[in-house]
Amino acid sequence: MESNHFDLIIIGGGPAGLTAGIYGARAKLKTLILNEGTAGGQLVLTHEIANYPGIESTSGYMLGSTMARQARDFGCTIRSNVRISNLNLNDAIKEVEVNEKDQYSTDAVILSPGGRSRTLGVPGETDLKGRGISYCATCDGDFFQDKNIIVVGGGNSALEEAVSLTRYASKVTIIHQFDHFQAFPHAIVEAEQNEKIDFVMNSKITEFIGEDRLRSVTIENAVTGISDKREIDGVFIFIGYVPNTEFLKGKVDLNQWGEIKVSDELQTNIPGVYAAGDCIPKKVRQVTTAVSDGTIASLSAANYIHQKKRDLVAI
Amino acid sequence: MLQTNLTHILSADEHKQFIEQNENVMICCGRMGPMCVPVYGVMEELEGEYEHIEFADMEFDNPEAHVIRNAPECADFMGLPFTVYYKNGKIVKATSSIQTMDQIREVLDEKFNVIVEN
Ligand SMILES: Cc1cc2nc3c(=O)[nH]c(=O)nc-3n(C[C@H](O)[C@H](O)[C@H](O)COP(=O)(O)OP(=O)(O)OC[C@H]3O[C@@H](n4cnc5c(N)ncnc54)[C@H](O)[C@@H]3O)c2cc1C
Numbered sequence: 411m412e413s414n415h416f417d418l419i420i421i422g423g424g425p426a427g428l429t430a431g432i433y434g435a436r437a438k439l440k441t442l443i444l445n446e447g448t449a450g451g452q453l454v455l456t457h458e459i460a461n462y463p464g465i466e467s468t469s470g471y472m473l474g475s476t477m478a479r480q481a482r483d484f485g486c487t488i489r490s491n492v493r494i495s496n497l498n499l500n501d502a503i504k505e506v507e508v509n510e511k512d513q514y515s516t517d518a519v520i521l522s523p524g525g526r527s528r529t530l531g532v533p534g535e536t537d538l539k540g541r542g543i544s545y546c547a548t549c550d551g552d553f554f555q556d557k558n559i560i561v562v563g564g565g566n567s568a569l570e571e572a573v574s575l576t577r578y579a580s581k582v583t584i585i586h587q588f589d590h591f592q593a594f595p596h597a598i599v600e601a602e603q604n605e606k607i608d609f610v611m612n613s614k615i616t617e618f619i620g621e622d623r624l625r626s627v628t629i630e631n632a633v634t635g636i637s638d639k640r641e642i643d644g645v646f647i648f649i650g651y652v653p654n655t656e657f658l659k660g661k662v663d664l665n666q667w668g669e670i671k672v673s674d675e676l677q678t679n680i681p682g683v684y685a686a687g688d689c690i691p692k693k694v695r696q697v698t699t700a701v702s703d704g705t706i707a708s709l710s711a712a713n714y715i716h717q718k719k720r721d722l723v724a725i
Numbered sequence: 726m727l728q729t730n731l732t733h734i735l736s737a738d739e740h741k742q743f744i745e746q747n748e749n750v751m752i753c754c755g756r757m758g759p760m761c762v763p764v765y766g767v768m769e770e771l772e773g774e775y776e777h778i779e780f781a782d783m784e785f786d787n788p789e790a791h792v793i794r795n796a797p798e799c800a801d802f803m804g805l806p807f808t809v810y811y812k813n814g815k816i817v818k819a820t821s822s823i824q825t826m827d828q829i830r831e832v833l834d835e836k837f838n839v840i841v842e843n
Contacts, residue, residue, distance in 0.1 A: 454763060
């Protein structure tokens with residue numbers, strides 16, 4: 411029977427995890443990547459990557475698939491669409507349980523679970539997803555030809571996507587919870603100058619209403635506390651990012667935003683446990699920064715593992 | 726053609742044959758976009774596990790995909806992909822937009838009555 415012990419286990423198979431896998435396998439470590447979603451992570455959410463050096467333009471899906479194939483070709487095992495059901499990071503030999511049945515042990519772990527778009531978390535949102543509520547303008551914009559829609563958010567994505575949605579929609583209302591936007595000035599100016607866009611500031615959606623499809627929303631003004639119901643054909647939500655670290659609470663040190671705290675070598679507070687990619691504190695979250703982290707974490711983990719093996723031989 | 730490892734359905738005729746010749750069928754009709762790719766990924770993963778079910782994709786922009794786009798069960802859909810489940814040639818469930826592996830398993834287990842241990 412094949413052993414379930416790996417030198418290195420990587421949790422998360424986005425650009426950071428796949429890069430860590432490539433470096434781990436090339437350092438002759440028996441390496442396993444466990445990934446909850448599709449290999450490639452947020453890359454597969456990206457239609458076009460035009461800023462990855464050396465590749466002029468490609469789809470996120472293609473870049474993610476190539477990274478995964480590269481990792482596999484170097485000998486890395488990848489399991490996608492799995493769920494981590496138990497994790498023990500504290501001992502010298504760390505244990506990972508998958509789907510409540512498969513047990514793995516390892517000398518070192520790299521945590522690279524990335525992040526995801528934030529949802530509003532208000533009544534009706536889950537049921538009406540794909541029935542008027544969307545998180546992707548490029549995917550679903552053309553369903554809203556000549557429709558009256560709302561964009562929720564005040565950052566770059568919200569304002570840029572609102573402008574792009576005016577290609578389809580007859581009217582776009584941007585709803586933002588504060589009295590000012592967090593986006594770059596040029597994005598704000600472009601939205602303000604677009605005749606199809608208007609703004610509802612200091613406000614938030616508190617309910618989505620509709621049976622088979624979205625019909626209306628309730629909007630609450632944060633200053634007056636007054637709620638209004640508004641008929642609407644669609645709502646696009648772009649309200650930022652949360653790290654996928656809920657499963658790590660109490661297992662490694664996280665900061666107040668849920669990001670994994672790391673040293674310069676990307677080691678967490680636990681020896682032999684490293685973190686890489688969008689889940690660690692940083693200002694710029696891009697594929698290039700994720701692959702850089704994956705490289706550093708993997709080489710740090712390789713040093714740790716080789717040192718551990720040398721120590722064992724010396725005893 | 727979609728860049729997946731699933732069976733590709735390319736015409737309305739192929740679609741008709743596919744759902745008539747197989748008792749349990751799941752077809753994902755989409756593009757190579759962020760909401761669709763994860764669903765294809767889950768289907769590829771589940772294909773080996775759910776042997777009683779046939780999995781396929783169909784390109785949303787193929788004119789022949791009207792068989793899915795215009796299905797009454799998809800009338801209110803405004804998010805890709807349109808995922809349709811057939812039993813003995815009839816639609817038993819349809820979903821719009823991205824779905825997780827757990828959501829897809831739930832439909833497969835409920836509609837096709839084949840519980841697979843994960
Ligand atoms: C719409 C969009 C467009 C973008 N465009 C660009 C661009 O043009 N250029 C650019 O450089 N960057 C872009 N980015 C950012 C870039 O995609 C991310 O910075 C990068 O993917 C981060 O890589 P990562 O490996 O840290 O995390 P992710 O890509 O988030 O991957 C993390 C992986 O871990 C998995 N995971 C999560 N939790 C668990 C768990 N508990 N157990 C196991 N696995 C888990 C996830 O399923 C996922 O596969 C874009 C992002 C988005 C959302």
